[in-house]
Amino acid sequence: MKDRFPGPKTLAALERGIPFFKNGLRFGAELKRAGQRGFRPVRQIVIDKALGDFVWDLDGRRYIDFQNGWATNPLGNCHPEILEAVDVANRRFGFHYDHPLRYDLAEMLADIMPGKALPRTNYEVSGTEAAEAAVHLALTHTKRRYIITFSSSYHGMGLATKVLSGLDAGHGTYLEGWGGGVIKAPYPYSERIPAGMSEDQYTDYCLWYLDNHIPSCIAARDNIAGILVEPGLAEGGNWIPSTRFLRGIRDICNRNDWLMISDEVLTGLGRTGRMWGIEHYGVEPDILVYGKNLSGGIAPLCGISARDEIMGDNEDFASGSTFAGMPAGCAAAIRTLQIFERDGIVEQASRLGDIAVEIMSKWESSSIVRQSRSNGLLLGVSFCKPEGTNADEKDWWTARAVRSKMLELGVWAISDHEDTIRMYPALNMEESTLRDGLQVMEEAIAYVEKHGHDEGDAPAYPAGVSGF
Ligand SMILES: Cc1ncc(COP(=O)(O)O)c(C=O)c1O
Structure with a gap:
């Protein structure tokens, strides 16, 4: 059987939070609705371990960390x-x-x-x-x-x-x-x-x-x-x-x-x-x-x-x-x-930023990418919904779908209630890890461009529940 994502331990932890955290009631209802209708559950992780350029969730899956504790780990996790x-x-x-x-x-x-x-x-x-x-x-x-x-x-x-x-x-x-x-x-x-x-x-x-x-x-x-x-x-x-x-x-x-x-x-x-x-x-x-x-x-x-x-x-x-x-x-x-x-961390960030911009600028040819932006390792990609989708669909659903796909493929980035995916790699990230992470993002963009998002990508993630 194909692995479920998020895994059972992660989902159990998310459910534990429902009675206690803000917006838990809303979150709980959405989880239930997604489950009942066969949609994929919320794509969210709970960190079990963080080290260097990576984090691991409670189910032991490893992710390249572009989320970076909301841009607070300049030298990677747990230096x-x-x-x-x-x-x-x-x-x-x-x-x-x-x-x-x-x-x-x-x-x-x-x-x-x-x-x-x-x-x-x-x-x-x-x-x-x-x-x-x-x-x-x-x-x-x-x-x-x-x-x-x-x-x-x-x-x-x-x-x-x-x-x-x-x-x-x-x-x-x-x-x-x-x-x-x-x-x-x-x-x-x-x-x-x-x-x-x-x-x-x-x-x-x-x-x-x-x-x-x-x-x-x-x-x-x-x-x-x-x-x-x-x-x-x-x-x-x-x-x-x-x-x-x-x-x-x-x-x-x-x-x-x-x-x-x-x-x-x-x-x-x-x-x-x-x-x-x-x-x-x-x-x-x-x-x-x-x-x-x-x-x-x-x-x-x-x-x-x-x-x-x-x-x-x-x-x-x-x-x-x-x-x-x-x-x-x-x-x-x-x-x-x-x-x-x-x-020379600042210089490293500048060099990595140049690599990132070269890769990301090519994504603008995708029909769902509006713009890629960067200044050093302040990286952002904004999205629009695929052509031919319903009028009531939102651009940020597309961003959320790409971000969810990335997570499924092992890269953790930020897309809050916005049409942008933001990334904050550690300033000293290994070049090969940065390249791997961006390669995964490219695959996720291609996937969503082809398949669109499913309903589980968008509404089952009310802004403000988790803070990421
Ligand atoms: C530009 C800016 N100012 C202030 C803050 C608030 O910082 P903190 O979350 O540490 O209170 C943030 C947080 O993201 C920020 O990006």
């Missing part, structure tokens, strides 16, 4: 040197707030900031807290009320970051009373250009909106503290902005005395083949937000860095929760940065 550094820090300090590693790390971070221009740092536990801290810093420094953010941006799951993010209007529902200081502006996606506009015209429109529309009819120019921007809309679908757009933002900020805040929680620390995503654009931000990769995949360490005059003397700025800058997180970050330097 032994990071594990050891964290272990040593835990045994020596346990948990205390003030310890020497905080100072060591602050010096290292100052050294790698764009242009070495952001020497002041403030640690946080999560990227969410860091993004919120950056906004609070900007508001208190400028003594202004408004922050501009973008469509499809993602800055986290705190109360403030939910209203700052433009990824999903639903995240702001019932929070309407909390978002008064946020102004959302359009982001110039390469693919979603309004009919009749060229890419440059659309970018100009987005810049005009920031510089003219907002100050003339939404908020006074001198009441805007700054612009919070991802130099690569990561969670929003790995969209890569143009140089024209990010330089335009820098210019607008300079002319208006607004702060430019670069949220590099996902694009930072080598992901794009440079230390910081913003470095591709030849501009320096005033505040930089970081997280994810700095954990080395083992212990969280996030934070913000800013110019001296912004954070050197600002008594209204308050931030940093209990576990921010904990010894284990600092130890993980320090060891990660040391390995980055010793092993």
